[in-house]
Amino acid sequence: MERHIDRVLIHRDDIARRVDELAGQIAEDFGSPSGGSAADRFMPTRPDITVVPILAGSIVFLADLMRCLPLMARVRFLTVQSYTGRTTTSRGPAIDGELPEDLAGNAVLIVDDILDSGKTLALAREKILERSPAMLRTCVMLRKELPEAMETPVDYVGFDIPNEFVVGYGLDYDGYYRNLPDVVTLRPEVFS
Numbered sequence: 193m194e195r196h197i198d199r200v201l202i203h204r205d206d207i208a209r210r211v212d213e214l215a216g217q218i219a220e221d222f223g224s225p226s227g228g229s230a231a232d233r234f235m236p237t238r239p240d241i242t243v244v245p246i247l248a249g250s251i252v253f254l255a256d257l258m259r260c261l262p263l264m265a266r267v268r269f270l271t272v273q274s275y276t277g278r279t280t281t282s283r284g285p286a287i288d289g290e291l292p293e294d295l296a297g298n299a300v301l302i303v304d305d306i307l308d309s310g311k312t313l314a315l316a317r318e319k320i321l322e323r324s325p326a327m328l329r330t331c332v333m334l335r336k337e338l339p340e341a342m343e344t345p346v347d348y349v350g351f352d353i354p355n356e357f358v359v360g361y362g363l364d365y366d367g368y369y370r371n372l373p374d375v376v377t378l379r380p381e382v383f384s
């Protein structure tokens with residue numbers, strides 16, 4: 193697998209540092225204004241945060257991010273399929289399976305791996321809003337330096353990266369490379 197790598201764009205150590213910073217910001221924004229979390233007040237009736245990762249690309253980021261969050265947290269998964277046909281124009285993303293049911297009144301954070309056209313995040317946001325959360329924010333690990341991506345509203349961004357196809361840290365090519373610890377580009381031979 194290592195010999196398929198062209199360049200390391202973001203090293204695992206830089207990712208770890210940034211994830212920690214993001215979690216700090218998120219914890220500040222989602223922590224209760226009184227300064228004590230629901231758990232501190234012994235009223236675990238509602239989570240401080242419900243994290244909604246978009247499967248499957250966000251799993252590695254999610255696992256790191258949530259372990260840095262000092263909040264009462266729940267996780268509800270959302271699967272979005274993107275159709276990116278090579279010969280036809282993209283039909284756009286679609287929700288696959290059920291939407292999480294129990295989000296009403298919750299403070300929700302949608303988490304995705306990468307912001308490209310912004311369609312996936314826009315759809316996830318629209319669908320989650322139908323569940324009447326009390327608060328909804330969005331977080332992506334990576335954002336491509338593309339007009340569509342830069343214009344998409346998003347609250348937390350890990351890194352802005354050039355418009356290249358990347359894998360690793362959860363991101364795949366043809367189902368593989370998600371387990372690479374760094375964000376990398378692949379050698380051209382891999383695609384032929």
Ligand code: 5GP
Nearest residue numbers: 249307308309310311312356357358363364
């Ligand atoms: P969008 O809807 O913003 O165009 O696309 C977001 C989705 O496309 C991401 O969740 C991801 O699954 C996929 N994607 C976009 N760019 C890349 C990339 O550079 N590498 C990989 N592996 N997936 C990407």
Ligand code: MG
Nearest residue numbers: 247248249305
């Ligand atoms: Mg994805």
